[in-house]
Each structure stands twice: as structure tokens, then as C-alpha cells.
Amino acid sequence: MVTPHDAGLAVLELKGIGKEFGAIRALHGVDLRISPGEVVGLMGDNGAGKSTLVKIIAGNFPPSHGEIRFDGKPVHFGRPIDARAVGIEVVYQDLALADNLTAAANVFLGRELKRKLGPFALLDHKAMAARALELFGELRSETRPHDLVKQMSGGQRQAVAIARTRLSNAKLVMMDEPTAAISVRQVEQVLSLIHRLKEQGVAVMLISHRMPDVFAVCDRVVVMRRGEKRADKAIGDTSPEEVTSLITGAKEAA
Amino acid sequence: MATPLDSSLTFSNVGKDKWWRSGFFASQTGYVLLALVALFVVMNFASPYFLTEGNMQNVAKNFSFIAIATLGVTFVIITGGIDLSVGSVMCFSAMITSMVMTHISTPGMPGADWFVHLAPDGKTVIANMPGLILLVSVLAGLGVALVVGLVNGFCIAVLGLSPFVTTLGMLSIVRGLGYVVSNGRGSFPSGPEASYLYTLTSGVVFGMPAPFIYLVVLAVAMAVVLHHTGFGRHVFAVGGNEKAAALTGIPVVRVKIEIYVICALAAGLQGIIISGWLGSAPANMATSYELNVIAAAVIGGANLAGGIGGPLGAIVGCVLLEVIRNGLVLAQVNSYWQQTLVGVIIIAAVLVDRLRSRMA
Ligand SMILES: Nc1ncnc2c1ncn2[C@@H]1O[C@H](COP(=O)(O)OP(=O)(O)OP(=O)(O)O)[C@@H](O)[C@H]1O
Numbered sequence: 342m343v344t345p346h347d348a349g350l351a352v353l354e355l356k357g358i359g360k361e362f363g364a365i366r367a368l369h370g371v372d373l374r375i376s377p378g379e380v381v382g383l384m385g386d387n388g389a390g391k392s393t394l395v396k397i398i399a400g401n402f403p404p405s406h407g408e409i410r411f412d413g414k415p416v417h418f419g420r421p422i423d424a425r426a427v428g429i430e431v432v433y434q435d436l437a438l439a440d441n442l443t444a445a446a447n448v449f450l451g452r453e454l455k456r457k458l459g460p461f462a463l464l465d466h467k468a469m470a471a472r473a474l475e476l477f478g479e480l481r482s483e484t485r486p487h488d489l490v491k492q493m494s495g496g497q498r499q500a501v502a503i504a505r506t507r508l509s510n511a512k513l514v515m516m517d518e519p520t521a522a523i524s525v526r527q528v529e530q531v532l533s534l535i536h537r538l539k540e541q542g543v544a545v546m547l548i549s550h551r552m553p554d555v556f557a558v559c560d561r562v563v564v565m566r567r568g569e570k571r572a573d574k575a576i577g578d579t580s581p582e583e584v585t586s587l588i589t590g591a592k593e594a595a
Numbered sequence: 596m597a598t599p600l601d602s603s604l605t606f607s608n609v610g611k612d613k614w615w616r617s618g619f620f621a622s623q624t625g626y627v628l629l630a631l632v633a634l635f636v637v638m639n640f641a642s643p644y645f646l647t648e649g650n651m652q653n654v655a656k657n658f659s660f661i662a663i664a665t666l667g668v669t670f671v672i673i674t675g676g677i678d679l680s681v682g683s684v685m686c687f688s689a690m691i692t693s694m695v696m697t698h699i700s701t702p703g704m705p706g707a708d709w710f711v712h713l714a715p716d717g718k719t720v721i722a723n724m725p726g727l728i729l730l731v732s733v734l735a736g737l738g739v740a741l742v743v744g745l746v747n748g749f750c751i752a753v754l755g756l757s758p759f760v761t762t763l764g765m766l767s768i769v770r771g772l773g774y775v776v777s778n779g780r781g782s783f784p785s786g787p788e789a790s791y792l793y794t795l796t797s798g799v800v801f802g803m804p805a806p807f808i809y810l811v812v813l814a815v816a817m818a819v820v821l822h823h824t825g826f827g828r829h830v831f832a833v834g835g836n837e838k839a840a841a842l843t844g845i846p847v848v849r850v851k852i853e854i855y856v857i858c859a860l861a862a863g864l865q866g867i868i869i870s871g872w873l874g875s876a877p878a879n880m881a882t883s884y885e886l887n888v889i890a891a892a893v894i895g896g897a898n899l900a901g902g903i904g905g906p907l908g909a910i911v912g913c914v915l916l917e918v919i920r921n922g923l924v925l926a927q928v929n930s931y932w933q934q935t936l937v938g939v940i941i942i943a944a945v946l947v948d949r950l951r952s953r954m955a
């Protein structure tokens with residue numbers, strides 16, 4: 342049987358990914374394929390290794406074992422910008438924001454817009470604020486570009502982190518618990534953003550503890566337990582009950 | 596499914612802060628500046644001599660003597676680091692500058708033929724373009740500062756040593772080197788171009804002391820760099836959240852090395868200016884100045900935890916320290932009290948900041 346995700350070229354392909362932190366084996370033998378326009382939910386208990394997997398794909402640290410292929414080619418990301426350069430965007434679980442800077446400054450951190458002034462390249466504050474406001478609007482977030490992140494609510498902070506991923510034409514967007522701290526209305530916006538990404542052919546990896554979110558937007562769900570992949574099923578072939586039992590370990594594998 | 600952009604995005608639940616509760620006036624720099632203005636008013640009434648042109652020039656000159664180095668250390672403090680080696684670098688750069696100047700201005704010394712020769716009447720005359728000797732000596736002084744900055748930056752950013760320990764070590768190393776190269780005697784600029792150095796460092800331009808002019812130019816440059824360039828933004832990001840900075844692709848290691856180099860260069864330049872004014876670079880010059888410099892930065896609002904600071908704060912801190920010193924002298928208070936008072940002000944400034952942010 343040819344399922345949609347093994348037909349055609351995968352945007353991301355992991356083979357036997359493993360990661361050790363000293364004596365802790367955070368990941369072991371993880372295989373995964375994601376096709377363009379596919380939304381994969383990654384679920385698992387606390388400490389299952391979800392964030393570690395995301396960080397390996399995003400180039401934060403190299404895997405101890407295994408191979409990463411992106412767009413069919415093997416890749417070795419030394420730094421996060423290497424991953425970003427090929428089209429991988431991430432919303433980190435801790436959001437990775439600088440509290441002392443404004444929302445707009447955080448959105449554009451590391452890829453500031455500049456304008457030429459003679460031989461100098463100066464920050465284009467206006468353009469960045471305008472674009473940030475646009476992105477916050479898209480996310481239906483009442484976040485003001487000039488406010489300091491220090492003074493923001495959890496949801497506003499999340500909007501800032503998500504807005505970042507919209508700056509470039511990413512091929513893969515990974516979101517590590519993007520809906521953990523936000524209101525019902527904003528959850529809707531994040532999910533509709535994921536829909537839009539899918540329509541544009543962007544692959545999305547959604548990490549979430551919220552079963553309804555995963556079942557609302559994902560094509561497939563992958564369950565991790567103790568650093569291993571226990572299940573990888575099309576959303577139509579499983580149920581929240583089965584996923585729950587896989588997460589808790591009541592059911593070993595599927 | 597393109598959602599129409601909500602163009603009428605309004606924030607019904609969030610009003611605008613009162614002007615005095617937001618931005619500059621809410622910052623430590625803001626109210627230290629207010630305190631400074633108040634101090635000027637009080638001093639004006641307390642001593643008729645205070646606001647005279649002579650005394651003001653004196654104040655401007657004196658605070659300029661630590662303010663350039665304070666600008667440099669403010670860069671470091673914004674990233675959450677500290678540089679204790681600035682006093683030693685001031686001395687060492689000044690010493691190297693005057694030693695190189697003396698060396699290349701002495702006919703017969705190796706390499707000196709290129710710069711000077713002996714006239715038939717026995718006088719030393721400049722062999723080349725005027726100003727070249729000064730330029731080479733100043734570059735030599737700044738060169739050693741650059742090396743110190745690079746070593747500091749390398750140890751802190753690449754090897755991951757703590758800024759406090761690294762620069763504490765460097766304080767001792769560089770001070771020691773100063774004693775070694777001068778045999779403990781220090782040095783003084785000499786030769787046909789020493790007078791240029793004196794003019795450039797203790798001259799008066801447009802009625803203002805030359806060091807003050809340099810300070811203003813550098814402070815404006817620093818403000819532009821911090822608030823309007825990518826580098827400046829990255830300096831703040833590293834101080835605010837170093838991990839996030841790295842995750843978003845900011846070259847954290849390079850930024851850190853660069854700010855320690857900037858700091859050392861500022862200290863070196865400051866040292867050369869002081870030595871020009873003193874007419875010599877004694878081996879114990881600028882001893883413990885790092886404390887005044889860091890104190891001025893902190894009083895002016897730079898946060899030792901990182902992420903906050905700027906040139907205006909650095910200057911306000913330096914002026915406040917100098918006005919208090921000057922005031923105590925004019926009021927004929929025992930000068931030993933000065934040190935104690937400076938300490939009280941440091942604590943008071945950060946205490947007010949803490950109280951204010953708790954009330955907000
Ligand atoms: N930098 C690190 N150094 C040492 N151990 C680590 C590191 N990062 C993660 N680990 C360990 O790896 C394991 C997996 O952690 P990870 O953060 O990937 O879990 P998670 O699935 O994202 O959990 P959560 O749902 O709580 O976010 C945990 O046991 C954790 O302690």
C-alpha cells in the first residue's frame with residue numbers, strides 16, 4: 342500500500358537517529374519521514390525526547406547516531422542558522438525570546454531588516470515594526486510591536502515566537518508546544534495557520550500534549566516513549582484512546 | 596483559506612502608559628539624570644564658584660578622563676559581562692605609546708632612522724611626514740589594547756571562562772607587564788612630536804577640553820551602533836538571553852569577542868589621553884580606575900545582569916561622580932569622605948531602581 346507520506350520525495354527523512362547526554366539515552370533509533378504539505382503530530386510523555394528530536398533537526402546539536410536527509414540530500418547542521426538556511430523554522434518550547442527587546446526586535450532577531458545609508462547598513466525599525474504588526478494580525482494576537490517582551494503575557498510571547506517562522510519561505514516548520522499557554526481563540530489561529538502552511542505545501546511538525554489539537558490538524562501522529570518511536574499512524578487509523586494508551590505505555594506499540 | 600488581515604487591530608484593553616512612566620523617564624538613567632540636575636541646582640546655591648566657566652571646564656575635563664573607558668565597559672556590561680582589566684590597560688597602552696614614541700624619536704635606535712635624523716646643529720628633526728611618529732606610537736598603544744581585548748574575548752567566549760575571573764587575571768597580568776617593560780619606572784613621551792600629543796590631549800577646542808570633544812563623538816557613535824545597527828541589537832540580545840540569541844543564529848562568540856576588544860580599545864585610548872595630559876605614564880597610573888569606571892556605568896543605569904545600558908547612562912554616571920567629588924572639594928569636606936559617598940551612591944542608585952520596578 343502506498344500511503345501519501347512514502348509516495349514522492351520526503352522533505353525530511355530521519356534514519357536511526359540516536360542521542361545520548363552522558364548516561365541519559367534521550368533518543369534511540371528514530372526513523373521518520375515527512376512529505377511536503379504534511380502535518381505530523383509528535384506526542385509523548387514528559388521527557389519522551391520530543392524537544393531533543395526537534396533540536397537535532399534544527400541544528401542545535403548533532404545526533405550521536407543516524408542520518409538526517411533534507412530534500413533528499415544528507416545534511417549536517419553545525420548551527421541553527423544552517424538549518425534555517427535550507428528552510429527549517431522552529432518555535433522552541435521555551436520560545437527563545439530576549440526579554441529586554443521589543444516584540445518586533447525579537448521577531449527579526451538574527452535577520453534584521455536594514456537600509457543602506459551611504460556605506461552603513463542601519464536597522465530599518467519602521468519596516469520591521471510594520472511587518473511584525475502584520476504577522477501579529479495574521480495570528481489574531483493583540484501584540485504591539487514596540488512593547489518589551491518582558492511585559493508580555495504568555496500568549497503574546499508565543500505569538501512573537503510563531504511570527505518568526507513566517508519571515509521566510511520555510512519548507513518545514515516545527516512547533517514545540519505552540520498552544521501550551523494561549524487562549525481558545527488564539528489556539529484556533531495557530532491551528533488555522535497550520536492549515537494555511539499545509540496548503541502552501543509546507544511540512545509541519547506539531548508537538549503538543551493537547552489531543553484535540555493534534556486530531557484537528559494532523560495527517561499523522563507519531564508517538565514517542567522513552568526516546569523511541571512507538572507508533573506512526575495516519576490520523577484516520579487511530580483514535581485519541583489508542584494514542585493515550587501509547588503515550589502512557591499501556592499499549593507497547595502500534 | 597486566506598484570513599483577511601485584521602487591519603483595525605486595536606488594543607482596547609491596553610492603554611498607553613503615562614509619558615513619565617514609560618521609556619527614558621522610567622529608566623534608571625532618566626532619574627539619575629534628574630538627580631544630577633537637582634545636584635547642579637543645589638551646588639549652584641551652595642557655592643558661587645561651582646557654575647563658573649573655569650570650574651565647569653575642570654569638571655568636563657575630569658569626567659572625560661574616565662568616561663571614554665566607561666563607554667567601553669558599558670558595552671561589556673550590556674552583554675552581561677564585566678571587564679576588570681580596564682585600569683591596567685589604560686596604563687599599559689599609555690606606557691607603550693610613550694615608549695614607542697621615545698624609541699622612534701631617538702636617532703641611532705634601531706628603526707628610528709626612518710622617522711628622525713640628527714640635524715648638523717645636533718637637533719633631532721622629523722625625517723618624514725609630520726604626525727607619523729605620533730600616529731605610529733598611538734597605534735602601538737592601541738595595538739596592545741587590542742591584543743588584551745582579544746585574549747579576554749577568547750578566554751570568555753571560546754573557552755567559556757567566567758568574565759570576572761578572566762579579567763581579574765588580566766588586571767594583574769597587564770599591570771605586571773607594565774612594570775616589566777618600564778622596569779617599574781613608567782615612561783614619558785619625548786621627541787619632536789611629544790608636543791603634538793600634549794596638544795591633542797590637553798588642548799582646548801571651541802572652548803571645551805579636547806578629551807570632552809572625543810567623548811561626545813564616541814558617545815554619539817556608540818548610540819548609533821547600539822540602537823541602529825545589527826551588531827548593537829545583537830549585543831542587547833546576548834545580554835538579554837544568550838541562549839535565545841544563539842538559537843536565532845546570532846554569532847554569540849564573535850559578538851562577545853568584539854565587545855571585549857571594543858572595551859580594551861576604549862581603555863587604551865583613555866589611557867593615552869590621560870598620559871598626554873599628565874605628561875607621563877607612571878607604572879601605577881590608573882590603578883583601581885576599573886572600580887570608578889564600573890561604578891559610573893552602574894550608577895548611570897547599566898545592569899550588571901545584562902541587557903540594559905547605553906552611552907548616555909555611562910556619561911551621566913561619570914558626571915555625577917565628578918560633580919560630587921568637585922562639590923565635596925568646594926564645600927571643603929574632608930576628601931576622604933569621597934570614597935564612602937561614591938559607594939553610598941552606587942547602592943542608592945540600584946536601590947531606587949529596584950524599588951521602582953517593584954512598584955510598577
Ligand atoms: N541538554 C541536555 N542535557 C542532558 N539531558 C538532556 C538535555 N536535553 C534533554 N535531556 C534529557 O533528555 C530527555 C528527553 O528530553 P526532552 O526535552 O526531549 O523531552 P520532551 O519529550 O520534550 O518532554 P516535555 O514534554 O516535558 O517537553 C530527558 O530525560 C531530559 O532530561
Ligand SMILES: [Mg+2]
Pocket residue numbers: 391392393434517
Ligand atoms: Mg519538550
